Amino acid sequence: MALPINIEDLLNRQRIEGNRIEFKRGWNPAKIYQTICAFANDFDNIGGGYILVGVEEDHGRARRPVVGIPEEKLDGIQQSMVGFNNKIKPYYMPRTSVEAVDGKYVLAIWVPSGSYRPYEVLEDVLSSKSKSRWYIRSGSSTIEAKGEVLDELREMANRVPFDERGNEQIAIDDLSPVLVLDYLRRVKSRLTADFTGRTLEQVLEQLDLYEGPQEQRRLKNVAAMMFSEEPHRFFPYTRVEIVLFPEGTVRNPNNFMEAPTITGSVPTMIRATLDYLRLMVIKERIRKVPYAAEAIRHFNYPYQAIEEAVVNALYHRDYQQREPVEITVEPHAISILSYAGPDRSITKEAIEQAHLLRARRYRNRRLGDFLKELDFSEGRATGIPTIQEELRNNGSPPATIETDDDRSYFLIIIPCHPDFLHDGVLNDPDKFKGRIKRGGRISDTINDDEDRNGRINGRINGRIKSSAKCKRWSALMEIIRDQPQISSKDLAAQLKASDRTIWRDLSELTERGIIRYEGAKKTGRWVILNQADEGME
Known part of the structure; x- marks a missing residue:
């Protein structure tokens, strides 16, 4: 499975923050799965992360040329990950991609934020006797979640960001393959190479744009935000x-x-x-x-x-x-x-x-x-x-x-x-x-x-049409002239606008020195300033 981003950008920590990338010289499943669990929990809502195996770290940077992983070991590592994924509760499957770098092979593990957090994993996935722990990222390190942090992590189950939520109203035909391909070209993803050989559903699956169990897959809201020519159909007034x-x-x-x-x-x-x-x-x-x-x-x-x-x-x-x-x-x-x-x-x-x-x-x-x-x-x-x-x-x-x-x-x-x-x-x-x-x-x-x-x-x-805001302001000023003691609630009713809109209009007009409220809250009155009269006429 190809990455949705260019491998060189990950190695150089471009476009992705350093705390979302972990370099591992060799295959150490115990530590790597603790980090996978931490990225999946995404405690700080940073969007998950990436683990690059076969890359040595030097003061937070990738050392080049990379160490790499012997080609004959790659299949064995990926097969073992199928079993290790079952050590995460609830079940979680990271995405993997073998990347050619500096004439060697690097295993890139993409860990998007999970939809069913919090996740826990065995402290050592190689030992069935080890206990399950919860892990989070703290800066560029993986740590165990305990005490109040663990309590907050558990509460995050109901706080999935809006753009990550599934939306049953979004259908595959609502998305534009042209916009998807344009995006992949811009980020230099290897998915571009075989785009025409895959269905759009397969490409979106690799971009992690589906949510929910296999029998009830739903496209995420962000899919329409990024790849629909008419996102306002799902999110009105998106303009x-x-x-x-x-x-x-x-x-x-x-x-x-x-x-x-x-x-x-x-x-x-x-x-x-x-x-x-x-x-x-x-x-x-x-x-x-x-x-x-x-x-x-x-x-x-x-x-x-x-x-x-x-x-x-x-x-x-x-x-x-x-x-x-x-x-x-x-x-x-x-x-x-x-x-x-x-x-x-x-x-x-x-x-x-x-x-x-x-x-x-x-x-x-x-x-x-x-x-x-x-x-x-x-x-x-x-x-x-x-x-x-x-x-x-x-x-x-x-x-x-x-x-x-x-x-x-x-x-x-x-x-x-x-x-x-x-x-x-x-x-x-x-x-x-x-x-x-x-x-x-x-x-x-x-x-x-x-x-x-x-x-x-x-x-x-x-x-070109007349500005609704200017019209509303003019009508508002006329009402204030005739009824200086009118309340904001009555103003909203007469102008057929929301209370919040009228409150915002009155605040802005006051800040601009156009009107002023004098007296007590219930018995005071609105005053139109002289210099404002000329500006509003």
């Missing part, structure tokens, strides 16, 4: 909406332009969104400096920062929420809004600092693995630091993060470089001429220029 306000939402909210709605698989949406922002929004300035050999180059928004923010929004969003990812482009900033908010294991202080958001559990851990293998994500918890570093290197102010106490949304605001604030970047008529027009048909083709073996073109069609 990206981009709105541009040339004069800003406060100064002139009625002057706006909506981009075509972006749909498709998650990688397709990421590429299409980034292509659109790179073409329509991002600008570079080159300034010659006297007596200096090199000119100063900077951007209104550094591409890498935008890329990380877009990937984070689609990676960490809650695909059970019926809300799109919303991107608002203003002269002073780009705001990227996704639902739901950051995990509660991330402290409020960490969110306010907007530096390092390290979650204990990931909402879509397997989706993150796919995105990382496609080089969309550098690693877990590195997105925000990368954004801040790219902004700092560009000479831009740092990004800020907003959420609420219920962690219902995640909003990251990326500021524009100061040198571009007074340029009227979004007012450049040549930039938008023939591309966005009110009430007209849009037909933009976004090409994926990274595919060396053929391009997959996504044609996005849509009509």
Whole structure:
């Protein structure tokens, strides 16, 4: 069985974190099965791991050339693993692949996170007298789970991430073989070589995209996220909406332009969104400096920062929420809004600092693995630091993060470089001429220029329509003018919107200095500020 990732990437610890890879010089079934058990338990929700047998470790790195395993021993090792797998309770079967490296053979063992954890295994699979133990990973080491850690491991049985859950509504015909093959080519998997000789079911099985017992196999949600051209059929509102306000939402909210709605698989949406922002929004300035050999180059928004923010929004969003990812482009900033908010294991202080958001559990851990293998994500918890570093290197102010106490949304605001604030970047008529027009048909083709073996073109069609948010704000302001003591609940009823939406609107309008609430909670009233009147009219 071929690996879903290139063996050289594993040896060089590229795309996969070091704590998910274990090097073993020789075949030691006792220690190796303890590590298999630990990866299957996946205590930190990192997505399982890989064990490379026949590779010696040198300070956390693979020593080259590899030691290898004699060819005549490979069959015996794999046959013995069939029996050792039965020593794991409940039953678990890791995937194996024999890889040719440096003229020798390496046994690669892929251990995806198990669906029926916690798992236990004999302390020594070679001895029937040994006791069963539970194992987890602690950093780059395998340790026995005891006490409170064992209690928490047992509780994890009911906490399977959403993208790893089986979905009986997803059928094999709902997935695109073209997208599957494109992914395998990008990650340089050996599955590409004999793709046409296998059924799609066999390929998906090797990618560990099925869940449940053999008699009731179900495709996992992540299969539709990655390889369906219409994932919104299973996860409503899986799309990206981009709105541009040339004069800003406060100064002139009625002057706006909506981009075509972006749909498709998650990688397709990421590429299409980034292509659109790179073409329509991002600008570079080159300034010659006297007596200096090199000119100063900077951007209104550094591409890498935008890329990380877009990937984070689609990676960490809650695909059970019926809300799109919303991107608002203003002269002073780009705001990227996704639902739901950051995990509660991330402290409020960490969110306010907007530096390092390290979650204990990931909402879509397997989706993150796919995105990382496609080089969309550098690693877990590195997105925000990368954004801040790219902004700092560009000479831009740092990004800020907003959420609420219920962690219902995640909003990251990326500021524009100061040198571009007074340029009227979004007012450049040549930039938008023939591309966005009110009430007209849009037909933009976004090409994926990274595919060396053929391009997959996504044609996005849509009509420009009035912004629902702006309309709601205008109606909300009219009601407040006539009924300044109205409650948020009554506002929601009159506008036929959810309480949460109206609460968010009132909070945003207050933060922008457009309205203010004065007096006690039950007897106070809303006041519309003078400067806001002009901006909303």
